[in-house]
Amino acid sequence: MLGIWLCAMLLGGATAAFAHAELEGAAPEPNAKYEQSPSEVRLAFNEAIEAKVGSLEVLDDQSRRVTNANPQTSDDRKSISLALPKLGEGVYTVSYAIISADGHPVSGSYVFVVGNPPQGVDASAFDPHKALGHEGHAASTQLTTNQFIIYAVRSLYYAALLWTAGLMIWPLLARSRGAAFAELRKRWEPIALRTLLVAVLLYIFVHAREILKGYPSSEYGKLFLQTSIGREWIALLALSLVGFALVRLHPAVRTVWAAAILAVESWSGHAAVFSPKSASLLFDFVHLAAAAVWVGGLTLLLLLWQKERKEAGRFAVVFSRAALLSLVLIVLSGVGMTYLFLPSLKYLFYTSWGTLLLIKTGLVVLVFGVGGTLHLKVRKGDLPTAVLLRADAALMALIIVVAALFTYISPLPANEPVTYHQMGDKLHVSFRVTPNKAGDNEFTVKVWLPDAAGAAKSVQLRLFSLDRKELGPIAVPVQPFEDTELTDFDGFVKSAYQAKGPYIPFAGRWEAEIRIMDQDDNETVQKVDFRNY
Template sequence: MLIGGQRKPVHSIVKAAMLAIWLCSMLFAGPSAAFAHAELEGATPEQNTKYEQSPKEVKLAFNEAIEAKVGSLEVLDDKSRRVTDADPKTSADRKSITLALPKLGEGVYTVSYAIISADGHPVSGSYVFVVGNPPQGVDASAFDPHKALGHEGHGASTELTTNQFIIYAVRSLYYAALLWTAGLMIWPLLARGRGSMLQDIQKKWEPIALRTLLVSVLLYIFVHAREILKGYPSGDYSKLFLETSVGREWIAMLVLALAGFLFVRMHPLARTLWAAAILGVESWSGHAAVFSPKAASILFDWIHLLAASVWAGGLTLLLLLWSKDRKEAGRFAVVFSRAALLSLMLLVLSGVGMTLLFLPSLKYLFYTSWGTLLLIKTGLVVLVLGVGGTLHLKVRKGELPIAVLLRADAALMALIIIVAALFTYISPLPANEPVTYHQMGDKMHVSFRVTPNKAGDNEFTVKVWLPDTVGEAKSVLVRLFSLDRKELGPIDVPVKPFEDTELTDFDGFVKSAYQAKGPFIPFAGRWEAEIRIMDKDDNETVQKVDFRNY
């Protein structure tokens, strides 16, 4: 055979071809496994594990080397916030990655990783672990007093209805009386030595305010107790007042309202302490008592009420003085304007603090009537700041307060109290509903449930019906994807077969039931459940279910 004018034996060409094939096989399928992908072999803290103490670090070990400078590892808390901004470190052999952690409080935490294996293949995933005994996620159900009595069916108030107007009217009276009375009891300490006229007004109106408060407290308790126990036996009244926190707080409020008639005769400091105590009881029994950290939430609410009381009580005294002696009112206005501006600043700061504690994000302001009313209240407070600032400037110049501005300030105060009475009765958070999904088909039926569907512990149930000719499902896998944090890897829900006693059979089909319990929804938001069903012939079907929780 001649090639290019030279003779080459055929066997030389065959040898060359065989050598090339051998080299290719060594390159692509040799023992070095150059194109194998890194897989997670071990994790500390372990997946789906509860720890009594905070782990010091997260360490993920892979079976192959990973790129040292590409990828991410982060830990999120139950509000999907990063717990540390530290950078992860890769080991010398590049087979593990470590992230140092600060001391973690009780809660559900998500470990999310996205790395690149040495061959350039992306690998990502997420899992959860628990520290201590975290409280359950809060939604509208947390504000339902019926649960404390073992009652079901009423639900928490999330929206305004016409049937609740009488409750809101009583609440408006109650909050107005509470702030007015507490403010009048505080001002003798703030305005000591301000003349006999102011003292005479205080002595006249403090008993009137206390009587109004006592009547409003009685009405408040009667109306709310009647609403809670509507349709239940009268014997539950004793349980409500003696065995629930809300009932005991009502009793404490009534006792303090009666004690006010004794404290009004005491030193101004004692009256101020009484006002602080009765405002503290109201803070302890409101929305603030549900959220954590509880101490911060209650403190913000107490400061909010205290600031509102100083403003309400001082404005009342200024208006009463204005009707008697304009010059005396002008002198008191110097003290009041300073206290009012400080009170309004504290109102704004404490209100912002409570809102940030109550709501996972400011988007929640648009999910319920609570948010709508809070926005209205915010607008009213802005108007008050404008009116109060103008009054303060007039007083600083030595001028008398303008009557129109005083009336406007009083009208805005009344509106704010009414709005506060409304939105303190409504849940700040929307109500979560269990996920109930069912899909019928010729070749398969699928049912998927998540109960109660909130951040934290949930029960996941998957039921699959396959034709009798196919038989039971070989395996079922459930993975959760965060639609709000799409950069996070999927969270595997380790569902296992269980004996289902519900009568949910279909003719011609055989049922397979799987279940898992645990904190696999680590934070509230929008989620997608991916259900992968494998039959005995390894045919896989994928169902996707979108849901959300608050």
């Protein structure tokens, strides 16, 4: 439990990264003012979302739903829309709660204004999260009771999964072992299966409760029967139950069962949402299978060490070879997944996922040292020492705990829109990039000059890559547009410019240069640094 707490503290404020689907675009836009009622609400995400579970609703200023229509999901499952009736003047709240394809809840709210209602003085003053009871979703550096329960249950689940699968595989790898080996296997396989069943039930219960927090109980049926993650949970539970019927069958059958339950786990994690999907799933399956061989074999070696030292020595010969091969496969498959998940190795140093991967890598290096020493002793004909076995077991437990957390957070940090505003006596500047990613974005620049100076004569926007300083600036062709947002200041004249397009060609650190020319040809330059992932 101490290991769980320490690793959770290392995550810092990683709670915001749990959601693997990010909102990339919204229409109507947050805090925007519209003269006429929009025909629909449409939200676009960067990943596929579950189509059958979730909600999208629009509330009026009395917190009443404006329509009971059902939201519709696009064919690629990356956007969700809700048709709206004709809305009268007022402040409206859009609230959404969806589930990403890998089973993580994503929710949020924002407001927009129609017409000129008396309460629509400043849409940004509204706190829709508080009004809808969604407080507490912000990232926190404190480990809450709920987070601790999730981490503890995930650690138990992964330990039980790898232990049970490993125990079911080893009879095929170590055939014709002694009587003590067979006796231990027959005794501990049912115990492992019972532990796995309890762990799977807890795992499903805790995560289903987390996903559907705030949903009506009727949504549970949809979650389990109409979503990918729900069907995968049912498969896990079914395989856990089937395992009890296989303990007396041929080792090859039990190995097939172990491969099946590990494959289901691979399909329900990060690997299922990264491309190419086949390579991602293969790497993840090899990673889990190799870990299961190591965990199951080390458990059997420890049990044999307590029961029959000579047989433990004979088993150690087989285990040391298999363990070293397993560790090599763990490293190679881990490198493959990292290559697929991260655009650059730099991400290891500023993401929670990268921090945990570096911790896990350090632990694996220590395991290589312990395992290599154990292998050399066994080759010389010596029995394994208690110190080496305990060190290997302690490292195994820490790696499982780190992996449980590691597989829960997103490999990539969430991109957030750029929102910059600078006020001054002679100039106000506002700059926004939405959604702030590599590829298509919407760029908005607003400048306010004193009434005596008049509107801006011209505004230019250029982007400089701070990672590739040898590249020239990218000109963003901003054009004047009619701004309907409530952003006026007394004594100032506003000029608003906008552009849409792929003017951020790759992720990284950027500097926006805003050049403002007034009517007297006086130029002011404003610079804004931002980054995306």
